[in-house]
Amino acid sequence: MTLPYQCPDCGTELGYKGLCWRCRTAANRRAALAWTPEELSAKEQEIIAQIEDVPDDFWYLLCCRGRLAPEIPRAALAARSFWPSALYYHAPTDVRDGLIAALMETDAAHEANELMMCLGMQGDDQSLAALLALERNPRPWHGKLHVEPSVYAQCGGWTFDREGRRRTLNYDTCYTLVHAASEEELCRSPVRIARPREENCPHCGSRMADMLVLDGRDARLRFLGIDGILTATCCPNCVAYAEPILSRYTLDGGSEVLSYEDTGDTTYIEEELVRIFENDLILGETPVPLFYGARFEDTCTLGGFALWWQDWEYTACPDCGQPMKYLMQIHWEALTDYMEGTLYIEFCPDCQLVSMQHQQT
Ligand SMILES: [Zn+2]
Ligand SMILES: [Zn+2]
Ligand SMILES: [Zn+2]
Structure with missing residues (x-):
């Protein structure tokens, strides 16, 4: 299907004349910053x-x-x-x-x-x-x-x-994710999103993913108090349907997903998963205000406040019973046009458990 108009900034096809929502939000942000x-x-x-x-x-x-x-x-x-x-x-x-x-x-x-x-x-x-x-x-x-x-x-x-x-439950520091300018910048980032794993989901067969690999030893991330690597592992397909998926991390980079429910018929498109894995998102250089990502869905953020599509939801840690700490939000649209909604990542630093849950409108 071809739509009659194009966004003048990014070329996305539109049913109306003007900027697409993403470019319009970006333009409003630039104006507000000025x-x-x-x-x-x-x-x-x-x-x-x-x-x-x-x-x-x-x-x-x-x-x-x-x-x-x-x-x-x-x-x-x-x-x-x-x-x-x-x-x-x-x-x-x-x-x-x-x-x-x-x-x-x-x-x-x-x-x-x-x-x-x-x-x-x-x-x-x-x-x-x-x-x-x-x-x-x-x-x-x-x-x-x-x-x-x-x-x-x-x-x-x-x-x-x-x-x-x-x-x-929230950190009073916030960073946004940005696109890497080069392969070298991508490799150097202490935050990587959606890294494919070797194994496949036992329920739907999709490649499993480390939705977040974070090196807490980077100076920008010291506020998290993670003296090593936090990895958040789930099935990128089933996480949209299941209750929060949990994984357990070790500071040396290890990660093990805990068993999660089989939600039945969940389908996914192989090429779109590949696109998710090809993302070039990295940690921004300098902090942004705490609510930077709390209203507009054009930017993924780490720390600060999330944009919850439904009510806020802090997963109770199954080991200690305490509500987990909110760590970051990844808008699926930042990875692929095919998926919508947001993945929220929370963790319990004491028990080294991570929760990944999905919401959409
Ligand atoms: Zn646009
Ligand atoms: Zn799955
Ligand atoms: Zn705990």
Whole structure:
């Protein structure tokens, strides 16, 4: 099938005139990165004026510039605008107190749902105390929600246990993946994506893949505290259908996939798998803001916050029972046009276990 138009930047065939979504997002990113201090202030005023229906520029400001002036969550609270929860990321204490008061007052489950996410994003010890109090003494709306307050906290990259002890689940450093400029650059990268393995999947017959091979000894990756190699192994086909697939790594580069369910008829196209293995993605040179990959699906990121298509999901480590730490997201479209959705990689550093799970719209 031939479509009538082409993206002027990349040549992708389109049913409409203009840039494809990927090139448009890239152009918007470039524009946001070039905003002058005056333009930034003007954008913030525009966002505040539209706080009840947050414009895309909010996301470009947060994702590309890592900037969230305290006036923005203040305006959002004043307008009782609790969506998206990222409006309240590390919001100042007066805003936090307002959120807690609103949560303690509300009778409405949908509002409690949004407010608990906002407190998750705010994330300080008073937010923890408020969520812990609600977990210990559930309100009438509790039965209408599907998860506990400690799971709401996870949307802000942390959680707490029964005793109220905090556990951090996200890293406060973020890198994006970029295309290698040369074969040499590709070989040198401490992060490689989708490396084919020798063995085949026992269920569907596909080549198994190391979806991530990461050398934590690289200076850029020291923040992870991995003194060696982390490998994440799964069937790149079955992972889209199965529950999280788990693998166990050793710091010397070893990896063993744990048995996973047979999901029945899963088909794949051999040539597309080969294309996945041919990707040239490597670790970017310098860190990017924490939300860089949390809104727009044109870029894969390591650390920071993920773009969850459904609710956030932190796999419980089968060995120690703790929620795993979020490590990275790989958008399948970055590897092949044939697949959609995102692969999320999490791990338990104590037990050296990795979880790989898939979500899509
Ligand atoms: Zn394009
Ligand atoms: Zn398979
Ligand atoms: Zn564990």
